Amino acid sequence: MSVHSEFKKVTTKVLLDMKARGEKISMLTAYDYTMATIIDQAGMEIILVGDSASNVMAGNATTLPITLDQMIYHAQCVVRGAKRAHVVVDLPFGSYQASKEEAIRSAMRILKESGADSVKMEGGEEIIESVKGIVNAGVPVMGHLGLMPQSINQYGSYALRAKEDAEAQKLINDAKLLEAAGCYSLVLEKIPAALAKKVAESVHIPVIGIGAGNGVDGQVLVMHDMLGLNQGFSPKFLRRYANLFEVMTEALQHYISDVKSGDFPNENESY
Numbered sequence: 001m002s003v004h005s006e007f008k009k010v011t012t013k014v015l016l017d018m019k020a021r022g023e024k025i026s027m028l029t030a031y032d033y034t035m036a037t038i039i040d041q042a043g044m045e046i047i048l049v050g051d052s053a054s055n056v057m058a059g060n061a062t063t064l065p066i067t068l069d070q071m072i073y074h075a076q077c078v079v080r081g082a083k084r085a086h087v088v089v090d091l092p093f094g095s096y097q098a099s100k101e102e103a104i105r106s107a108m109r110i111l112k113e114s115g116a117d118s119v120k121m122e123g124g125e126e127i128i129e130s131v132k133g134i135v136n137a138g139v140p141v142m143g144h145l146g147l148m149p150q151s152i153n154q155y156g157s158y159a160l161r162a163k164e165d166a167e168a169q170k171l172i173n174d175a176k177l178l179e180a181a182g183c184y185s186l187v188l189e190k191i192p193a194a195l196a197k198k199v200a201e202s203v204h205i206p207v208i209g210i211g212a213g214n215g216v217d218g219q220v221l222v223m224h225d226m227l228g229l230n231q232g233f234s235p236k237f238l239r240r241y242a243n244l245f246e247v248m249t250e251a252l253q254h255y256i257s258d259v260k261s262g263d264f265p266n267e268n269e270s271y
């Protein structure tokens, strides 16, 4: 089903209205033009140009190595394919932590050079002045709390976050601070479902979960994971909607065998 022509562009106001109406928000990552076109035409409300590009596109073990220039390149490709979906782009590690001024400059570069709609950044109280500065500069910000992959070297693992009371309380406080700082939305990654529900009920902005249960306002997954393009990554929260690794392997092996047997190309495929 293509819903492409039936709807207007998804703005931050559309997303806030969806939360107010109790309508769930669908969000998925994309990093290139072709996939963004398919995802947009399928009717997804938000496309995230995630710094998970560092893992799934570049083959790095973490999100840390990807640069601002590389994120802008991926965002440019996605924006060309996303006519309706809201496009949000991760500010990569090292592009916003050093100072408020650097954060504002990085966020403005993303919108100016890619045409994306907003930026996402990991952190709460510790980045709040930067969030305010970016919002005041006219760039909508999506927050990201819970498991924050850019802090993997501090955590030491990708395990569930905020199990203990102190971390859960800080997370609730951070969510409220991000809302007060002007964030239009918030991602919660890999935290207990009851805590995520509590956060979603204590703020007016849409809360999008990944591994955060069903009590939030929407869900996000990494496209390669949900389409089964990669193997060997099966966290409990992941639902695979296809096994494209197998589908593609079969098609590729069919092609190899047709080339080797001389079956491809046939007369109709020749000039």
Ligand code: KIV
Binding pocket: 029, 048, 049, 050, 051, 052, 053, 090, 187, 189, 210, 220, 221, 222
């Ligand atoms: O980079 C990313 O893909 C993300 C999602 C996991 C939310 O931040």
